[in-house]
Amino acid sequence: MNTKDEIWIRIKDLLALQLTTTAVDTWFDDAELLSLADDKAVIYSPSDFKRDVIRKRYSENILSVLHDLFAADFELTILGQNDRLDQIKNDEPRNDTLHDEFTFENYIVGNSNRIAHAAASSVAENPASAYNPLFIYGESGLGKTHLLCAISNAVKKRFPKFRIVYMKGDEFTNELVAAIRSGKNTEFREKYRSADLFLMDDIQFIAGKDSTQEEFFHTFNSLYEAKKQIVLTSDRPPNDMARLENRLRTRFEGGLIVEITPPDFEMRSAIIRKKSEQLGLYLNDKQVNYISENITNNVRQLEGTVKKILAYLQLGDKDLSGDAVTRAVDEMRKDKGKEMPPPALIISEVCRYYSVSENEIKGQRKVAELAMARQIAMYLLRKMTNLSFSDIGKLFQDRDHTTVMHGVTKIEKKMSDATFKNTLEEIIENINARI
Secondary structure, eight states: OOSHHHHHHHHHHHHHHHSOHHHHHHHHTTOEEEEEETTEEEEEOSOHHHHHHIIIIIHHHHHHHHHHHHSSOOEEEEEOGGGGGGGOSSSOOOOTTSOTTOOSTTOOOOTTTHHHHHHHHHHHHSTTTSOSSEEEEOSTTSSHHHHHHHHHHHHHHHOTTOOEEEEEHHHHHHHHHHHHHTTOHHHHHHHHHTOSEEEEEOGGGGTTOHHHHHHHHHHHHHHHHTTOEEEEEESSOGGGOTTSOHHHHHHHHTSEEEEOOOOOHHHHHHHHHHHHHHTTOOOOHHHHHHHHHHOOSOHHHHHHHHHHHHHHHHTTOOSOOHHHHHHHHHHHHHHHHTOOOOHHHHHHHHHHHHTOOHHHHHSSOOOHHHHHHHHHHHHHHHHHSOOOHHHHHHHTTSOOHHHHHHHHHHHHHHTTSHHHHHHHHHHHHHHHHTO
16 A cells, blocks of 8 residues: 555545445545645545535544554544635646546456447547547446546557546536636636546536536537547436536537446456456456356446455455355445435535525525425435435424425425426436435
């Protein structure tokens, strides 16, 4: 464990044993370890909401893991987007969150991702020549980010002077808001529109954000007209993004759109063998087959299972027995079965969709759109979790359970409206994409 990335991966693996894989993926997936020195650890989350959740719920878990790893007591600092406003300036576009280890060479290719892999390889060899923009979509955990990183890493080697910029859709929104607040609109635009290679993960999160879509439209046009390569990923195709502006949809559809689907048995087996080899594990055919037969959803879960096996060995098991493999698979399947979205995540996504703050949605103001957002949040909390009406009321400044029941009933009555139903389905898709 020499690099920060390696240490951070190890920390998350151990957190998954204390918590669940779902919790770690939800709250820590886009966080990063900024520094670890002199018994001080600094973690950064691009979401201030996630920063607050990590601070309140998981600080003790992080400190416990750090103590287990280094036999020392650490001072922990957790930063969010607003803690780094002063860093938005006209410097080199950031690509530090891209993983150097994600390359085309270690990307397992199968029937589910062959076309996406070929298109990404072509883009890396000849940017802005054939597929521009390249739009890759598929469910979470299927390797879209790996392809983005592979493109970046290949382009850095082939075109070392290229300016590469990478961000997630919600980070683009966060930085835009921060730039507006700090009066740095010009710096923001120069930073992104001067890129030679523009990579955006989870583009679906800009849908419904008028000012973000306006800014992204002009960023897209500027890059495209300058013949700069644009690569976008999403959990759904453009025509399934209900609140995506049509002018953006047509531009996305003007390039190449490719889908990645869940891996088949042979590909799952290859992924397991590759990951175990990287971690220095030897799994026999029976063990590989057992994992492949039971973990079928996505690449992330397959790799997470192998990591769990390694963690069990390092934390006490003496040998790689069938029991260790079975235990890891059972834990992963249990995590999958518990993939009920945290209440805080549901509230956060409703707030994001309607551009309101958490304080506003939980408060007493009864402006029409705010009241609607509040009732939708209550409805989704009731339908997507096992919370009672009373439990939900406590999340909204101790509202009475009858108030929550009234709100849920109002939303149920509106479900006959096709437009409203589409809105609700899009919010649910956004929530599920973050589980």
